[in-house]
Amino acid sequence: MAQISDELKQRSRALRDNMTDAERRLWSRLRRRQINGWRFRRQHPIPPYIADFACIEAKLIVEADGSQHAESETDLIRDQYLRAAGWRVLRFWNPGILRSTNDIMATIAAALGPLPNPPPRERVGEGEVS
Numbered sequence: 001m002a003q004i005s006d007e008l009k010q011r012s013r014a015l016r017d018n019m020t021d022a023e024r025r026l027w028s029r030l031r032r033r034q035i036n037g038w039r040f041r042r043q044h045p046i047p048p049y050i051a052d053f054a055c056i057e058a059k060l061i062v063e064a065d066g067s068q069h070a071e072s073e074t075d076l077i078r079d080q081y082l083r084a085a086g087w088r089v090l091r092f093w094n095p096g097i098l099r100s101t102n103d104i105m106a107t108i109a110a111a112l113g114p115l116p117n118p119p120p121r122e123r124v125g126e127g128e129v130s
Contacts, residue, residue: 008045015043015050022064022094023052029105030062037115046087049078054087058112063091 019027023042030040030053040062044054053062061082065075079089090111092104 004045004047008047008050012043012045012050019043020064020066020094022066022092022097025097025101026053026062026064026092026104029101030108035105035109036112038112046082046085049082051082051087055112057115059087060108060111061087061089062108063089064094064097065091066094 019042027040027042029035031042033039038055038058040053040055042053044051044056046054046061051061052064054060055062075091079091082089088111090108092107097104
């Protein structure tokens with residue numbers, strides 16, 4: 001795996017602080033293992049790129065795209081690179097995310113499927129299980 005540069009880390013952090021409305025909507029539904037127990041990271045560096053949302057275990061990237069991505073040659077090259085590295089990439093238009101969030105989430109859930117091995121339950125305190 002490629003080393004993550006300080007510049008890429010800083011850019012990733014800046015993107016987390018300046019998410020679009022569509023990204024915020026997706027993140028509210030992807031975070032905290034809400035889709036079949038899968039864990040997502042937001043603005044996750046995959047050198048030399050930054051994925052809007054990435055599920056490491058499933059090698060699935062979810063991108064929220066605005067109009068600047070329409071017919072983007074750069075996005076085609078990026079997606080080819082990521083797919084060659086074993087990632088699957090789902091792209092959704094921002095207006096679609098805001099209008100049809102449930103449909104988008106169903107598409108993501110279908111791409112993920114069930115967790116192969118459920119994660120162990122976290123311990124809350126002295127021998128207690130949440």
